[in-house]
Amino acid sequence: MPIRDEPIRIGQFLKLANLAEDGGHARELLESGQVTVNGEPEYRRGAQLRRGDVVAVDGRSVRPV
Structure with a gap:
């Protein structure tokens, strides 16, 4: 999932990646x-993600790039 600004908060990323x-x-x-x-x-909505992190929800994995 391409992101413009790094780092990105996980709550934001979940929405952009259509996981939420x-x-x-x-x-x-x-x-x-x-x-x-x-x-x-991960339980914190404000946790910061960086390129290369792997985020998984219900068996779907997405990586910010």
Whole structure:
């Protein structure tokens, strides 16, 4: 998933990558532990992503480039 500005917050990235419908949905996914970054659970909506990180939700993996 191409991003313009680095780093990007995970909540924003989930919306841009169509892994979340909106900010509320992104928050729900994160709070329920359904999101991993580089194989580790991520719960913070403001966590910063950089190029090369692997974000996974429900078996779908996306990488910011």
